[in-house]
Amino acid sequence: MAELTQPGASIQENAAERTARRVERVWAWSMTAIIALLVAVVVFTSLHWGMQLPSSVETIDSTRLQLGGEFSEGNLGTSVSQTGAVTVRVLAQQYAFVPKCIVVPADTPVTLRAVSADVVHGFIVQGTNVNTMVVPGYVATLKTRFPQPGDYRMPCHEFCGVGHQGMWAQVRVVARDQFPFEQATKEAVNCAQR
Ligand code: CUA
DSSP, rough: OTTTTTTTHHHHHHHHHHHHHHHHHHHHHHHHHHHHHHHHHHHHHHHHHHHOOOOOOOBBBBBGGGGGGGGGGGGOOOOOTTTTEEEEEEEEEEEHHHHHHHEEEEEEEEEEEEEEEOEEEEEEOOSSSOOOOOTBBBBBBEEOOOOSOEEEEEEEEBBBBBBBBOOOEEEEEEOOSSHHHHHHHHHOOOOOOO
């Protein structure tokens, strides 16, 4: 108590308070600026790169994928429905994607549907807006369109175990007249077997 009544003590206290208030103001403005920047980045990438939010939550029993149904072996790859819709079905498992080479027609709307048979995987297709996690128990769905023919790399981008760095597939985009539409209406096609 004695010190507080000493002359100069309250002046010192006021100076300390002012410094604290100034530092807090700087901190608050910096935080606001960082949050605003992050929001701006999210909005920009969503609009400019067509980034998509995770698809509506669709569940699947990951332990029974090979036993039949949509993701059984014969259905993996690219299929064309009666209405002409192109759907690619991919299975991710330690440490490969099935099929290893995905073939799609250029400049055509494509729906990608991916599932995991074991742990969390993910993939990105270089140079496109395709970027998703593949979580066991869920179907990851993405809509995209590949404008240019070419070969694109599709690496797994979620650490999934010791073989993670060797887990990748290839996406081969071919001109529409080179894509086997007719065959793809009957069976799933891919470019791994050729
Ligand atoms: Cu699969 Cu990393």
